[in-house]
Amino acid sequence: MVPKISIYPDYNAMSQAAADRVIALLTRKPDSVICLPSGSTPLGMFRALAAANQKGEVDFSKCIYIGLDEWIGLGAGDEGSCRDLLDRDFLKPIGFRENQVVFFNGKAMDPEAECTRVNKIVESFGGLDLIVLGIGMNGHLALNEPGTPWDTYAHISELDPLTAEVGQKYFNKPTPLTGGITVGIRHILEAETAILIGSGGAKAQVIARALAFPVTADFPATVLQNHMNAEFILDEEAGSGLKR
Template structure:
């Protein structure tokens, strides 16, 4: 399958369109299970969803949000953790209850047992209705780094040096990052719908590779070529190297 490519004039219009995908899903299935990333790329989408919630244009009261990933050694109590960012940017502003949130605890004594816990919850919920993704400069999806097997559900990952370097932007002081805990490529491929968001010229080459490369574990984003219902949403800067016929 070829992912649907949607190109927007700017980051704001891309973000509004992504928010609309979530709102449309919740209108059809109020108890949808949605996996969300943290960080800068989805921030505009979150702001649009918070605004829609304040206006009563959408209802989050029955859905479940799954956190995409977390740094091992950190959890929501730590500034700059994935959970901290998602709480601040989205979950707290919309008043989500704890029983509607499933998130990896990067401080769990046994990370593999933590993966098993989340996998069991996902199985019980019937899997993901929607997963929203960003893309790393090395092509990673969530914290599935280059070379990660694609048959894994939630698992512990060894972080790529590129990820460790880029990840420092979320912290006020240098922070030791060596491993992550993440939903797997298998979770992504099994999700009923997958959306990838990318903006800015810095992501243009990554997106070109994601679409032009053969499907390979060396560049995890190519996995979306195998997804039955994937959409890659880009602003025009991120799309500048996309072939015209895509």
């Protein structure tokens, strides 16, 4: 299967297109279960969603938000944590109630039990309606690092050194990053829709590889070729490595 590929002129257009997919889903199914990423790439999408929410063009009041991942040892209130970024960039601007949000606690005394908790919640909702993903320079999706088995649900991830290095950009001081807690590849494959968003020339070859063969656990993003309803939403620079 070849994921749908949608390429837009620039970052803002790409971001608006991704936001439009979320809006369309919530219009069709207001109580959707959505899983959106933290980080820099989705910021434009979040701004577009907040603007649409303020205008009354989308209603988030009935949906459930599932957090994509978190650094082990960090949680809500820790500057630079995934929850901290999501609160600042999306959840608070939209006005999510706490009972709409399911997020990994990276400070949990028993991380495996935390995985089980989130797995059971996602299962109770019948899985994810939409998952939006970025892509790491090593091809990771969420914190599913190279070598992660396809049949994995939420799990503890040993971070690739590249991921730990790149992750420093979210912190104001050097922060040891050794592990993550993340939704699994199987969650991604079982989601009704999976969208990968990509921006900038630095991601061009990574995205090209994600759409090339073979499909392999050594480059997790290739698994989206096995998804029944996947879409890559890219700006021109991120899509520049693709043959068109």
